[in-house]
Amino acid sequence: MALTNAQYDAIMHEYEERRSLHRQELEDRQRYVYDNVPGYKELEDAIATTSVNFGKRLLSGERLDRSALKKEIAELSRQKLTLLTEAGFSSDYLDMGYTCQDCQDTGYIGNEKCHCFKQKIIEALYDKSNLKIMTKSANFKLLTDKYYTGEDLKRFQGAVRTSEDFVKNFNSDYQNLFFYGTVGTGKSFLSICVANELLKKGHSVIYFSSLGLFTMLSEYAFDYKAKQELHDIYEDLYNCELLIIDDLGTERVNSFVLSEFFSCINERDIRKKSTIITTNLSLEDLQAIYSDRIVSRIVSNYKLLKLTGPDIRKLKKIAKKESEDLQ
Template sequence: MALTNAQFDEIMHTYEEMRSLHRQELEERKRSVYESIPGYKELEDKSSTISVDFGKRLLSGERLDRSILRHQLAELARQKKLLLIESGFSDDYLDMGYSCPHCKDTGYIGNEKCHCFKQKIIEKLYDRSNLKEMAKTANFKLVNEKYYQGDDLQRFRGALKTAELFVNSFNSDYQNLFIYGTVGVGKSFLSTCVANELLKKGHSVIYFSSSGLFELLAENSFDYKNKQELRGIYDDIYNCELLIIDDLGTERTNSFVSSELFACLNERDLRKKSTIINTNLSLEEVQIIYSDRIFSRVASNYKLLKLSGPDIRKIKKIAIKESEDFQ
């Protein structure tokens, strides 16, 4: 599935905005340093002056030892860092900041698209997943055990430990997770925590609701004009480093869905690409609603994580309403 020119331009514009923002931040930090550290700007100006003078002398024909200039600049840099540290700043306080240090907010490493660019393509093409917004309120730092007790708490702790191990060993171990349980017990939250961590590590992640995934495939499968588009969609779904299918069972199940689900799970397993499935269905219901071969894939290739407990979403909504009523 290819980007349109407009979509490509939108992505490149976000990189321009990032670079502009970081340049502004750097200029503000420089002003702060110049105002609070006497002598710092003089050292910086001296670095520029000796470099310019050295270049002029080379252009005039003088034969100069470049190591002398390198030594002078290194000594000035040492003095500047010392001044920063003595004044309570970090020694890299005036280094340029980047949202992505790998490509320095250009989107490219050499002639290759950076992992951050590839993820922006995914987000642009599959914006119905809304993963970026979800990740703002779901990460491991926000985990709260207060909604669980007894066996529910033990299950949650076990699932959390497995999810963290999934992230930490992602580069070395091929794993899949099947997270099941009743409504509102934290299945989507846990899978989004995983997605958030892997995105920060530079991995490609596609997050779909089950209904959204099969609607997208159906839209393009039954229109002969979209065969090229469909190949691109399959390529993305089969090859992204992590695919998350949320709320399996909420889609309108039929032979097309069962066939596509099996193809997806089978292809990703063959390619050793990790998948996480969330569902409110029990294992028995999965076997009944779909097929034995899908159930067999899940049972043999996925770590099964059962979550139980109260409907956390419902509890939070009630708490918010009570707070509003109280005000």
């Protein structure tokens, strides 16, 4: 399911709006400096005048030393920078700002799509996954350990530290996470917290519930029309920087699911693309339900993070109802 022309145009329009906004912000900063740093505007005008006069003399046939022009402009620029910093501004105060420094808000690095453009494609194509909605209510700032005690608390705090390190080292350290344990203990929440942070850094993230993932793969494999529509999604499963498979074990397990699941995690491992899996299954259940080679891949290539404790979703519902009853 490639982008439609309308979707592509909408993305490019957003980049143009970004550039326009940053240009306006730069112009506002320039006006502020002109009004508040005496002599700065005059130096800037002097650079422009010097360059224009040099060009006119070249066009008139004079043989001039370009290095002299460079030295003069360099000295004027140095004086500008001195005025700027002595007035309390940072040396890069009048540099152009960009939302994405890598592509400078063009969407492309050379002829290749930037990682931020790829994420916008994913957002357009996978809008039904509700990842954007989920990240609004799941981030590290909203985490609380008040529902955990004893060993449950230690496990939760350890899982949070590991998740934060996963984000911090994402660019340099290939890792996979496997959250497992009892129902309602924050496994999915933590995975979305990670997704939220990586999305903000411009990384490509795809989220699927386990049931949704294998339903899509089944349609791709057995429905010819769907295969054409789902081709790009299928490819992105292997190429996105982070894939989240949520609630493993809710799908109907059969030979097709086992084969596709192994293919997915194995191929992503070969390509060094990170994956996060969450499940309510115990490791014993995992061993009983899935093939040995799947379990072997997970145990050897994923950080296993067990979360236990009360069902937090249930506790929150009870607390909300009690609060409403008191009103």
